[in-house]
Amino acid sequence: MTVTVRELSGEALRQRIAADLERARQRSVGLTDALNEPELIRQHSALMSPLVWDYAHIGNQEELWLVRDVGAREPVRKDIDELYDAFKHARGDRPSLPLLSLNEARQYVATVRLKALDVLERSPLEGRRLIDQGFAFGMIVQHEQQHDETMLATHQLRRGGPVLQASAPPAAVVRNLPAEVFVPAGDFTMGTSTEAWALDNERPAHRVDIDGFWIDSVPVTNGAYTRFIDAGGYEDPRWWTPAGLAHLEQAGLGAPASWLRDGDSWLRRRFGHVEPVPPDEPVLHVCWYEADAYARWVGRRLPTEAEWEKAARHDPDTGRSRRYPWGDSDPTPERANLGQRHLQPAPVGAYPAGASAYGVHQLIGDVWEWTASDFAPYPGFLAFPYREYSEVFFGPDYKVLRGGSFGTDPAACRGSFRNWDYPIRRQIFAGFRCARDATADEL
Numbered sequence: 022m023t024v025t026v027r028e029l030s031g032e033a034l035r036q037r038i039a040a041d042l043e044r045a046r047q048r049s050v051g052l053t054d055a056l057n058e059p060e061l062i063r064q065h066s067a068l069m070s071p072l073v074w075d076y077a078h079i080g081n082q083e084e085l086w087l088v089r090d091v092g093a094r095e096p097v098r099k100d101i102d103e104l105y106d107a108f109k110h111a112r113g114d115r116p117s118l119p120l121l122s123l124n125e126a127r128q129y130v131a132t133v134r135l136k137a138l139d140v141l142e143r144s145p146l147e148g149r150r151l152i153d154q155g156f157a158f159g160m161i162v163q164h165e166q167q168h169d170e171t172m173l174a175t176h177q178l179r180r181g182g183p184v185l186q187a188s189a190p191p192a193a194v195v196r197n198l199p200a201e202v203f204v205p206a207g208d209f210t211m212g213t214s215t216e217a218w219a220l221d222n223e224r225p226a227h228r229v230d231i232d233g234f235w236i237d238s239v240p241v242t243n244g245a246y247t248r249f250i251d252a253g254g255y256e257d258p259r260w261w262t263p264a265g266l267a268h269l270e271q272a273g274l275g276a277p278a279s280w281l282r283d284g285d286s287w288l289r290r291r292f293g294h295v296e297p298v299p300p301d302e303p304v305l306h307v308c309w310y311e312a313d314a315y316a317r318w319v320g321r322r323l324p325t326e327a328e329w330e331k332a333a334r335h336d337p338d339t340g341r342s343r344r345y346p347w348g349d350s351d352p353t354p355e356r357a358n359l360g361q362r363h364l365q366p367a368p369v370g371a372y373p374a375g376a377s378a379y380g381v382h383q384l385i386g387d388v389w390e391w392t393a394s395d396f397a398p399y400p401g402f403l404a405f406p407y408r409e410y411s412e413v414f415f416g417p418d419y420k421v422l423r424g425g426s427f428g429t430d431p432a433a434c435r436g437s438f439r440n441w442d443y444p445i446r447r448q449i450f451a452g453f454r455c456a457r458d459a460t461a462d463e464l
């Protein structure tokens with residue numbers, strides 16, 4: 022995938038969309054075929070839907086946008102719209118709904134897909150904003166991949182033996198990277214107005230002026246995080262905000278989710294395997310409050326979203342912002358750990374080919390990175406194609422995460438992509454890196 026969507030049109034664009042739809046479907050099928058029907062119907066965590074709900078919901082969104090809206094076709098199953106509307110039923114209520122059985126769901130998503138491919142064949146891919154450069158198809162590809170990542174998180178929360186397979190990630194090839202990298206003061210272009218499949222919250226491109234700052238060259242590792250635990254970080258109120266402290270006490274936090282004490286060391290549960298925590302991997306399954314407390318313990322802070330994006334995208338030689346840290350071409354296995362190719366983050370230093378212009382590593386892939394920022398609209402934001410995509414989530418309740426994880430597909434990840442979640446959440450594949458202001462003599 023070295024040709025970007027923007028450079029494609031006509032038949033080549035249709036082929037690219039069809040391939041992306043197919044890749045997403047293979048993944049959804051793999052995540053559901055791995056378990057038997059009782060396991061697919063069960064709710065493995067109060068935070069998650071039953072997998073069979075995600076699966077049919079993927080098909081329902083595809084029907085709503087591609088079959089009915091873009092294609093102006095007759096509904097396939099209008100009667101189930103309400104069941105699979107994410108805003109109508111909380112996740113905790115979904116298991117008790119009269120959901121489609123596994124076979125019904127499989128048949129439904131397959132029928133919808135055939136119709137969607139027929140729409141793709143016959144529709145112009147320009148003429149109105151919803152279909153320009155195949156946007157609606159790109160939105161549906163990303164929607165399915167995002168649910169696949171959610172389904173992967175459900176697999177991680179599920180108790181039981183391993184059912185998913187993947188090769189081990191690459192080993193570290195660069196060691197002794199500088200701990201932090203300086204990004205000088207100045208403005209840069211944040212967000213995008215040109216990325217074909219960018220979602221409404223990534224738009225429009227706008228200039229942001231920020232002070233010089235230091236940012237970690239790699240995400241915080243399990244080894245570093247263990248030192249915070251060993252130093253009593255979870256017991257010392259100095260490192261926690263009042264809200265963080267309240268949550269720490271109420272939830273009884275003492276280590277990242279999935280970690281298990283084993284004498285003096287730590288084990289972790291990873292997709293059904295129990296194994297020693299690898300010290301060189303980015304820490305995973307920490308909430309925003311834990312990331313924030315760690316940063317304060319090391320005398321630092323989380324980067325703002327603007328700082329993260331400048332470190333990732335700004336090219337000081339040309340002054341422009343790249344699509345990805347390494348440049349404008351799409352992700353490859355050499356540049357980033359994406360797409361569920363591996364079932365864990367790679368150790369820090371494993372992706373020198375993915376470093377940004379400033380020399381910041383592993384910004385894309387491996388782990389989502391918590392930022393200091395609340396989820397807010399960019400200046401000039403316009404909700405598209407519907408308010409519930411982003412707008413209803415704007416405000417101080419949600420923190421922004423950047424960069425994507427090993428479970429994020431390349432189609433749903435780019436330098437401008439914004440994810441968001443509550444600061445207490447630990448089920449996502451999230452870690453973090455730290456930043457700090459430059460001191461007067463460093464400027």
Ligand SMILES: [Fe+2]
Nearest residue numbers: 078107164168
């Ligand atoms: Fe959804």
